[in-house]
């Protein structure tokens with residue numbers, strides 16, 4: 001479906017929501033309620049993260065199963081190699097398969113939460129590409145496979161050309177789509193997309209959009225991901241930094257502008273929201289973009305997109 005929309009210059013942009021695994025059973029129940037509400041916004045898919053080190057991993061497969069088979073959401077399961085012996089990888093894939101899930105985001109994974117450098121376990125996989133190869137060998141084309149990418153570099157490999165070569169390896173082994181690390185620098189993203197295309201990477205590129213809910217969280221996440229904060233973001237947000245409501249409002253305006261530019265660039269047909277298990281900020285952005293109408297399971301066939309995407 002993503003591939004089809006990607007090839008059609010007139011298609012209305014679609015969107016998806018990422019959720020992380022809550023730590024408590026009450027948190028899980030709240031998440032199901034939230035997913036149920038967000039179902040009505042008609043996301044193309046939702047995805048559920050995999051905890052570094054496999055902690056709470058059975059919760060990921062449980063949530064994926066409920067989202068897919070009970071709530072009826074097209075679901076994508078993150079799966080990582082961190083501390084994952086093959087038997088656990090096999091179990092996770094079988095659970096996903098049995099629940100009707102057909103999408104996996106295949107990742108190397110963050111280092112374990114206790115810190116230290118990432119190391120492979122004996123007999124386990126070292127890179128995301130090993131996992132992609134394994135899934136393709138075992139399940140053929142049952143799963144659509146997504147991979148992670150970093151328009152502003154990865155903490156372990158800042159050289160962008162090398163990272164693009166590694167990304168190409170993942171694509172050549174059978175990845176179907178790319179989801180990026182969060183970013184705010186649109187100009188850099190567009191140049192990066194052009195580089196990917198010139199290197200023969202032609203699958204859909206999905207930008208990861210991190211809504212801005214408070215100034216402190218905005219700064220913390222940008223620092224953690226080692227991404228550039230464009231001057232306009234800093235200028236507009238710093239002066240209102242102590243007023244969360246204003247930050248959310250101006251943050252929404254900045255992100256709406258950013259999403260509009262992304263779609264206008266022609267590289268982007270789908271927006272992926274890092275919801276942080278909250279709904280308000282993502283909804284505010286989607287509403288302003290006219291991609292949802294609240295309380296209606298309808299994506300607006302809105303003309304501005306068509307005009308901007310198709311000059312004829």
Ligand code: FAD
Nearest residue numbers: 049050078107108109110127128148156157166179180181
């Ligand atoms: P890879 O592509 O395997 O790269 C890992 C490292 O190895 C990089 O430094 C790369 O430069 C290097 N490398 C790759 N190929 C080669 C090669 N052939 N030779 C030598 N070096 C190579 N983490 C989680 O734990 N759980 C999640 O749910 C999760 N979800 C994510 C979702 C998205 C959209 C993104 C962008 C990241 C997510 N992460 C998650 C974080 C991710 O796991 C880390 O950033 C991790 O460090 C890299 O994962 P990767 O899949 O990109 O790995």
